[in-house]
Amino acid sequence: MRHHGRTPRxxxxxxxxxxxxxxxxxxxDDGGADRVTALDDITLSLPAGTFTAVMGPSGSGKSTLLHCAAGLDRPDSGVVAVDGEEMSGGPGPARSEAALTRFRRTRVGFVFQQYNLLPTLTVAQNTILPLKLAGRRVDRQRVERVLTDVGLGDRLGHRPDQLSGGQRQRVAIARALVTEPSVIFADEPTGALDTRSARDVLRLLQEAVRLHGRTVVMVTHDPVAASYADTVQFLADGRLAGQLTAPTVDAVAERLAHLGDNIPMGV
Structure with missing residues (x-):
């Protein structure tokens, strides 16, 4: 994957x-038994140009952490900052929903388990959708380069139902890259893929970090997927429960077992 576009922010x-x-x-809101604390006093700093996996038992707060960090959900309290700019919390008035949406469109990219592609649009049209929504100029040549880089240069006119699951997820990664975001959030991006397609997707996320200077935050339940990250952050009961640097599959699986998560080992 070649580097192209402007210098990362x-x-x-x-x-x-x-x-x-x-x-x-x-x-x-009455503090009763039905109230569930998904995140409990989380403080976390992630350096630019890193690939972090977030793991933990079911119900540990992984997806809530991702959604609050990405600006898809507002925390009850605390500060979330992307690229040195506060999205929520801190002094002054909270951003309006419109301002938060504009911020997300320029600073943040998303990759979800179920791709979230529009079935009536082509590969190229799905990829440029975030640019269109943000009212930004579309550089067709650059879009083609991004799609070529993810192995879809010959699929520009195809629709999602003409693609495999792995190809659909590569469209989603191209869509996340095309806006040149500071941070790409990936929620179980390999959950619906076979082993080979999953590894292709994980390598693309690695390249987004190493060649493009993006920062990737990936929620996953899979020790194999997590082993592609630079660091794994573990959550349990809404709190940070340690981290693992340069993770291996076995080390991740062992740590998860201690958190009470009995997870199958395959991708």
Missing amino acids: HTAHAEALRLVRVTKSYGT
Whole structure:
């Protein structure tokens, strides 16, 4: 994958993502038994140009952490900053929903388990959709280069139902890359893929970091997927429960077992 486009924004900020004392609860507001604390006083700093996996038992708060960090959900308290700029919390008024949406469209990219492609649009049209929504100029040649880089240069006119699952997820990665975001959030991006396609997707996420200078934050339940990351952050009961640098499959699986997560080993 070649480097193209403008220099990543993170050159001015060594820190791509910062959470300070972030809490989030769901349920009734009266403090009763139905109230569930999904995130409990989370403080986390991720350097720019890194690949971080977030893991933990079911119900540990992984997806809530991702959604709050990405600006898809607002925390009850605490500060979330992307690229040195606060999305929520901190002094001053909270961003409006419109301002938050604009911020996400320029600074953040998303890759989801179920691809989230529009079935009536072609590969190229799905890829440029974030640019269209943001009212940004579309450089067709650059879009073609991004799609070629993810192995879809000969599929520009195909629709999602003409693609395999792995190809659909590569469209989703191209769509995330095309806006040149600071941070790409990936929620179980290999969950619906076979082993080979999953590894292709994970390598593309690695390249987004190593060749394009993006920062990737990936929620996964899979020790094999996590082994592609630089660091694994573990969650349990809504709290950080340690980290693992240069993770191996066995080391991740062992740590998860200690968190009470009995997870199958395959991709």
